[in-house]
Amino acid sequence: MKLIALNEGSYKFLKKSVPLNIKNNYNITVQPFLLNIKNFTYLIDTGLGFIDNDYKNNTILNNIEKYGYKHNDISKILITHLHPDHFGGLFRKNHNNKYEFNFPNSMIYVQKKEIEYFIDFYKNSLYSDMLQFLYNHKKTIFLNGNGVIDNIINYYITGGHTKYHQIFTLNNYNINYMFGGDIIAIPEHIDIKFKTSYDFDKTYAMYLRKKLTKIIHLNNYTCLLYHSKKYKIKVNFFEERYFPY
Numbered sequence: 001m002k003l004i005a006l007n008e009g010s011y012k013f014l015k016k017s018v019p020l021n022i023k024n025n026y027n028i029t030v031q032p033f034l035l036n037i038k039n040f041t042y043l044i045d046t047g048l049g050f051i052d053n054d055y056k057n058n059t060i061l062n063n064i065e066k067y068g069y070k071h072n073d074i075s076k077i078l079i080t081h082l083h084p085d086h087f088g089g090l091f092r093k094n095h096n097n098k099y100e101f102n103f104p105n106s107m108i109y110v111q112k113k114e115i116e117y118f119i120d121f122y123k124n125s126l127y128s129d130m131l132q133f134l135y136n137h138k139k140t141i142f143l144n145g146n147g148v149i150d151n152i153i154n155y156y157i158t159g160g161h162t163k164y165h166q167i168f169t170l171n172n173y174n175i176n177y178m179f180g181g182d183i184i185a186i187p188e189h190i191d192i193k194f195k196t197s198y199d200f201d202k203t204y205a206m207y208l209r210k211k212l213t214k215i216i217h218l219n220n221y222t223c224l225l226y227h228s229k230k231y232k233i234k235v236n237f238f239e240e241r242y243f244p245y
């Protein structure tokens with residue numbers, strides 16, 4: 001198994017989107033994860049899809065190549081929720097101003113209710129067009145509730161951050177991994193209790209973080225942290241970028 005944090009960089013969030021008790025911390029890091037296990041290569045969330053000045057290169061695509069993979073190697077993409085920093089990297093615009101998929105051969109796993117909710121939520125914006133394009137894509141796999149993908153990766157709807165937000169877990173050689181999306185996205189989401197301004201249901205999201213913290217400690221989960229600058233992956237504050245199992 002290989003697990004790689006694909007850093008897309010840091011960007012400024014609007015002030016109102018910052019945890020209420022974290023002062024002067026407006027830089028949000030974005031890092032999708034590449035997971036290679038058995039015959040599958042997964043991408044977990046995609047980043048915003050930043051393109052550089054010549055509009056040819058995508059940071060995540062470059063990072064995937066930097067670690068020795070091609071974008072065609074990504075067989076499956078798992079999406080926790082449909083905020084632009086988690087799904088924007090699925091797309092680019094071609095010269096005719098039409099959307100294309102950055103990973104045309106990949107199956108894309110989204111919660112059905114999540115995409116239907118956000119097509120409506122974003123209506124009359126470019127995000128709605130993007131999600132409609134994803135909705136009509138023949139390689140989109142609609143998930144309904146909880147389950148398991150390839151007998152490897154478990155998915156659970158948590159809600160809280162978005163209405164149908166999901167998290168992923170897997171076990172490999174007795175190490176438990178959790179990709180908590182934006183429920184467990186920074187070290188502060190574990191153990192520390194605070195209400196955020198960026199959750200769909202702030203009270204429930206705080207409850208969820210407390211509940212997941214218990215599960216993380218009980219099962220000694222290694223957390224893959226999407227928005228953490230300091231820690232890519234957190235195992236009792238042990239930091240690693242790359243696991244060559």
Ligand SMILES: [Zn+2]
Nearest residue numbers: 081083161182
């Ligand atoms: Zn989010």
